[in-house]
Amino acid sequence: MSLEEEAPSRDDADPFDAFRQFFALERDVLVLSLAMFAFSLGFQMTSRYMAEYIYALGAGALVVGLFGSVGNVVSALYPYPGGAISDRIGSRYALTVFGLLSTIGFVVWLVAPWLGPLAIPAVFAGLFLSQAWKSFGLGASFAIVKQAVSPSRLAAGFASTETFRRTAFLVGPLIAAALFYPFGSSDADVVLAFQLILAVAVVFGVLGTVAQHVLYDSSGDSFGTEFAGVSQLVADLQNLPPELRPLLVGDTLVRFGNGMVYAFFVVVVTRFLEVGLSLSLPVVGTLSLSPQSYFGLLLGLEMLVALLTMIPVAKAAERVGLKPVVGLGFLVYAVFPVLLITAPPDAAVLAVLFAFSGLRFAGLPAHKALIVGPAEMGTGGRVTGAYYLVRNLLVIPSAVLGGLLYGGVSSPLTGEAVFAGSPVLAFAVASVVGLVGTGYFVVFGEEFEAYAR
Known part of the structure; x- marks a missing residue:
C-alpha cells in the first residue's frame, strides 16, 4: 500500500493515527516511521x-555562530532539490x-577529535552530511499531509506527524542525559561523552537506512519529469500565495532572532549559568547530574510539554x-532568550523556563x-520548499551575528x-528582533479561509 493509496481514507485526521498505523504494521507507514524515529533520535x-562540543574542542563563540549559520545554509538549500531528487529517482533510493549521507555525517563528527588541527573543519564537513535525511525530505512530507487531510483539518493532520517525530525528540535528549551522567564537566569528559552519543546516533542511522531500503515497498513510487531548473524555482517563488507574505515576514524575523542564540542555549546552561541537578532519592541516594546531563x-x-x-x-x-x-508560538520563541539569559542559576527555574519553551512547538502544526493551506492542490511541496528557501536564506547570517x-x-x-x-x-537583541516579527504578524497576518470564523 502506498501513501497515496492510503490518503483518501484519512480525510478526518486522527492525531494518534501515526501510532495506530505503526502498531498495525502497515508496511509503508511502518518503514517510514522507523526511519523517522531513528534519524530524529540521532538529530536530537x-x-x-554541538555548541558544547565545539567549545570542548577548543573553539569559541564566533565558531559556534559560524556553525549555526552554515547550518542555516544547509536548511535553506537542501529541501527544494531534495524534493526534485525524490521525484526523479523514487522515494526508496532517495x-x-x-x-x-546522514549516518556518514555522524561518523565524521565522532572521529573529529582524533584529527588534531582538522577537528573543527571536520565538524563543519559533518554538518553538510548529517542534515541530508532531515532537510531533503521536507517538502515531500508537507505535500503528503496536504493530500491526505481536508483543508479544515490541516492542523490536526500535521499534529499527527509531528507527534510521532517529536516522540523521538523526547527520547533522544534523555538518552544523551544518561550517557553524559558518568562523566564530569571538563572539556575532555565532554568530548568523550559526546563521542559515545555520536556512536549511538551512528547505530540508529545504520538501522534506519537499512530498514527503509530493505523493507520499503517501492512499487507505488511515482516518478516525475526532469527538474525544470532555476526557471521553475523562480516561478515558484513568484507564485507564492499572497496570503503567505505577512506570515513569511513575521516568521523570518522571529526565526532570525531565535537563530542568533539557538546554538548557545546549551552553553548558557553548562558554561554561563553552570546549572546541574542534585536529588536525594530514597533507594538510590544522592543523584548528581552535571550541567551537560x-x-x-x-x-x-x-x-514533553510540546507533545502534551x-x-x-x-x-x-x-x-x-x-x-x-x-x-x-511566535511570542514564546521571542521572549524565551531574554528569560533564559536573565534567569537565576537555579535548576527549578530552568525547568519552568524549558517547559514554557515547549509551548512554541505546540503551534507548529497550525x-x-x-x-x-493556501497552496493549490498538487503544488504543496513546491510552495513549502519555496517558502522555506526564502525564510532560511534570509536567516543565514543570524547565528554569526549572535x-x-x-x-x-x-x-x-x-x-x-x-x-x-x-x-x-x-x-x-534576539528577543527584540523576535518581538518585532511577532508584532508584524499579529498586525498584518491573514487567517487561512478554511479556519476563518
Whole structure:
C-alpha cells in the first residue's frame, strides 16, 4: 500500500493515527516511521549539544555562530532539490542515499577529535552530511499531509506527524542525559561523552537506512519529469500565495532572532549559568547530574510539554483559527532568550523556563497548516520548499551575528577586544528582533479561509 493509496481514507485526521498505523504494521507507514524515529533520535541527541562540543574542542563563540549559520545554509538549500531528487529517482533510493549521507555525517563528527588541527573543519564537513535525511525530505512530507487531510483539518493532520517525530525528540535528549551522567564537566569528559552519543546516533542511522531500503515497498513510487531548473524555482517563488507574505515576514524575523542564540542555549546552561541537578532519592541516594546531563533532561521536559499540548492546541485552532495559535508560538520563541539569559542559576527555574519553551512547538502544526493551506492542490511541496528557501536564506547570517554579540570581536593583530560582546546583549537583541516579527504578524497576518470564523 502506498501513501497515496492510503490518503483518501484519512480525510478526518486522527492525531494518534501515526501510532495506530505503526502498531498495525502497515508496511509503508511502518518503514517510514522507523526511519523517522531513528534519524530524529540521532538529530536530537547530537544537534542540541554541538555548541558544547565545539567549545570542548577548543573553539569559541564566533565558531559556534559560524556553525549555526552554515547550518542555516544547509536548511535553506537542501529541501527544494531534495524534493526534485525524490521525484526523479523514487522515494526508496532517495531515502537510502539521504540516510547513508546522514549516518556518514555522524561518523565524521565522532572521529573529529582524533584529527588534531582538522577537528573543527571536520565538524563543519559533518554538518553538510548529517542534515541530508532531515532537510531533503521536507517538502515531500508537507505535500503528503496536504493530500491526505481536508483543508479544515490541516492542523490536526500535521499534529499527527509531528507527534510521532517529536516522540523521538523526547527520547533522544534523555538518552544523551544518561550517557553524559558518568562523566564530569571538563572539556575532555565532554568530548568523550559526546563521542559515545555520536556512536549511538551512528547505530540508529545504520538501522534506519537499512530498514527503509530493505523493507520499503517501492512499487507505488511515482516518478516525475526532469527538474525544470532555476526557471521553475523562480516561478515558484513568484507564485507564492499572497496570503503567505505577512506570515513569511513575521516568521523570518522571529526565526532570525531565535537563530542568533539557538546554538548557545546549551552553553548558557553548562558554561554561563553552570546549572546541574542534585536529588536525594530514597533507594538510590544522592543523584548528581552535571550541567551537560541536566540539559538533556531540560530538553526532554521541553518536548514533553510540546507533545502534551500539540494536539489540544491543534484542536483549539479549529475553533479560534490558525493565526492566534501561530502568534502565540511566535511570542514564546521571542521572549524565551531574554528569560533564559536573565534567569537565576537555579535548576527549578530552568525547568519552568524549558517547559514554557515547549509551548512554541505546540503551534507548529497550525504554522505548517498556514503555510501549505493556501497552496493549490498538487503544488504543496513546491510552495513549502519555496517558502522555506526564502525564510532560511534570509536567516543565514543570524547565528554569526549572535556569535559576534555573544563573544565580541578581537583584533587579529593585537588580540585586544574591538567589540566587547556579552551573552546578555546577544540574547536581549534576539528577543527584540523576535518581538518585532511577532508584532508584524499579529498586525498584518491573514487567517487561512478554511479556519476563518
